[in-house]
Amino acid sequence: MKRISLTCYLILLLAPFAQPELSVAEDQPSDVTRPHFQVSRPPINNKIQPDRVMHADLSTFADEAWILPVRSFHLSPGQIMSRALSMPGLRPFVLVGDDPQSLAWLRQRATELQEMGAAGLAVEVADNEALARIRAAAPGITILPVNGNDIATRLQIEHYPVLITATSLEQ
Template structure:
């Protein structure tokens, strides 16, 4: 009981100190505003009145300059951080034929597709119709194509490497 009373007294003492106002010891009157030392804030830009289309969440054309349609040799390379298989395709005839031939395997692997080379919305719709149930996103693969030395698509990338 004595400890409880002691704890309450200590808390009360702290509360009374926190409520008291600060005492100014000295003010020379030569203070300067701090605004000149702070970074300048830019004026807010007016918002665009046109709302983006719900069908177009990306900028066309989608390009991956370091990649082109072509033959890919199977390469064994451990990619331990790749959670799901990934396939890269374009809107060209070779990619469409590859997607049709490998579609069932890609569904079984639960692979995610990147459409790395496409010019129009109609091409995207045509490829999505061929994919029929596969997850496919239009996006450039430039950020990881160069480090992996990938030069051609279509290609299937997994934890164990890549193949066509």
Template sequence: MKFLKMMVLMCAVGCSTAGYSALTVVGDLGGEPTDTYFDAVNDQPGEFTPPESVDQPQAPAQVSVASALPVRTPELSPGAVMPRKLTLPGMPPVFIIGDDDLSRQWLAQRRVELTRLNATGFVVNVADQDRLKALQALLPGSDMVPVSGSDLARRLQLTHYPLIITETGLAQ
């Protein structure tokens, strides 16, 4: 990238001595803006600064949990999970649930263990914030976030939840 900037700078110097007043951008590969370099070379501040009318991408005003909803993971549904050994050194405990009766019952049965493990919950199927808050109320003090479980389902060949994943395996 430094080489590219140096070439553009050399071209700008050569063009300014040949009577040209501005450069034409033929490609933008990202990186840092070079307009300040050109301003210094030509001693005419703002000559190479893009016009104000160029639309700049705007970051979302506020990111919230509600903006991630609804979450649907078509690869995963409530059902029986066969325990399996895994080797995931350093993997913090994660449990996967959805907004359904089986997940709610499972949370009630595993509440003590999930709290002891300080497990994080991935809610892979939930419609809205009210339904998510109802699930979070079943296990107060735990982190429970809405996420798509598609990638995890493919990587670990999962089809059903609720389940817990630790560094040594997965189980229901």
């Protein structure tokens, strides 16, 4: 086993030296090849401030009708057990649907969710009207239609509505 590992290590170590050198046929390209050697570079924009945080509300840029309906087969409306999480740096977000329980939950917690800067993922939405009802229940919160199956699997949850923060999962 060590022989194979050592062999692989040596191959990786020596690989850069095994490549042939590039040879140049001519220093100056001819008129025929000149267009192929011209390099066009995009302009450099030095006005971007890398330390500035930008938040995009994607719901205002595109018509979301093409993605609807959204169905998350691993999730359904219901009660969840609150539990602690350890996901440092995670921005708070909610999983909701267009069911009465989710709409009531959003109305009840809208101010709290907005104050903490939570985003919303509508994981069960039939059409544009249902998405509009969800957004109306929590004005000021970005809510996007998204399939929640992967999130449900990774966080081991089966029900929504749910608030997910860096430190907890709660209803």
